[in-house]
Amino acid sequence: DAKTTQPTSMDCAEGRAANLPCNHSTISGNEYVYWYRQIHSQGPQYIIHGLKNNETNEMASLIITEDRKSSTLILPHATLRDTAVYYCIVIVRWAANNLFFGTGTRLTVIP
Amino acid sequence: DTAVSQTPKYLVTQMGNDKSIKCEQNLGHDTMYWYKQDSKKFLKIMFSYNNKELIINETVPNRFSPKSPDKAHLNLHINSLELGDSAVYFCASSHRDRDGQPQHFGDGTRLSIL
Numbered sequence: 001d002a003k004t005t006q007p008t009s010m011d012c013a014e015g016r017a018a019n020l021p022c023n024h025s026t027i028s029g030n031e032y033v034y035w036y037r038q039i040h041s042q043g044p045q046y047i048i049h050g051l052k053n054n055e056t057n058e059m060a061s062l063i064i065t066e067d068r069k070s071s072t073l074i075l076p077h078a079t080l081r082d083t084a085v086y087y088c089i090v091i092v093r094w095a096a097n098n099l100f101f102g103t104g105t106r107l108t109v110i111p
Numbered sequence: 112d113t114a115v116s117q118t119p120k121y122l123v124t125q126m127g128n129d130k131s132i133k134c135e136q137n138l139g140h141d142t143m144y145w146y147k148q149d150s151k152k153f154l155k156i157m158f159s160y161n162n163k164e165l166i167i168n169e170t171v172p173n174r175f176s177p178k179s180p181d182k183a184h185l186n187l188h189i190n191s192l193e194l195g196d197s198a199v200y201f202c203a204s205s206h207r208d209r210d211g212q213p214q215h216f217g218d219g220t221r222l223s224i225l
Binding site for chain 1: 115152153155159201217218
C-alpha cells in the first residue's frame with residue numbers, strides 16, 4: 001500500500017475551514033484514499049474516502065489532485081469537537097482490510 | 112444501537128494471568144478485526160476474520176488467540192499476560208467484498224498489566 005505523509009500538527013480557529021493535506025505520491029490506480037479520525041479516548045471514526053473524484057458528505061469534503069498524488073480533507077466549519085488526530089490512509093480498493101494508521105495530523109480547533 | 116461494542120472497557124490484571132476481550136457488531140458485516148494501539152499511539156492491525164475464517168494474522172505472539180463463534184462476534188483471548196501487552200485494543204468490522212467499504216471501530220478496551 002502507498003505510503004502517506006501528513007503534517008504532524010495543525011491549528012484551526014473555531015468556525016473556520018480546516019484544510020488537512022496528505023501526500024501519497026506513490027499511489028497506484030487501484031488504491032483509494034481514506035480519511036479517519038481519532039478523538040481522544042475513542043475508536044477511529046471513518047470520515048470519507050475517494051478514488052479519483054472529489055467527494056463530499058455530511059462530515060467533510062475530500063479533494064484529490066488530478067494526478068492523485070495528494071489530497072486535502074476539508075472540514076468546512078470546524079468546531080471544538082473536531083479536535084482529533086486525522087489519518088490519511090491509502091489502500092487497495094477491493095480489500096480494505098489491512099488499514100495502516102501512520103502518525104496522522106493532530107488538529108486542534110481553537111476557540 | 113451501538114454498532115461495534117467491546118467489553119470490558121477497562122481491564123486491569125496481573126502479569127501471567129489469562130484474559131479475554133469480547134467484541135460484537137450489529138452491522139451485518141462479514142469481516143471483523145482486532146487492532147492494538149500502544150503507548151506511543153501507533154495503531155496496528157493484529158487479526159482479521161472473514162466469515163469466521165482467519166484472513167490476516169500479523170506478527171503477534173501466539174499467546175493471542177482470536178475466536179470467532181459467528182460473523183457478529185470476534186473475541187480476543189490472551190494467555191500469560193506480559194507488561195508489554197498493556198495497550199488499548201480496538202475491534203472493528205466491515206464488509207470485505209464491497210468495494211471501498213470503511214471499517215467501523217469500537218471504543219476500545221484499555222488493558223493495564225500490573
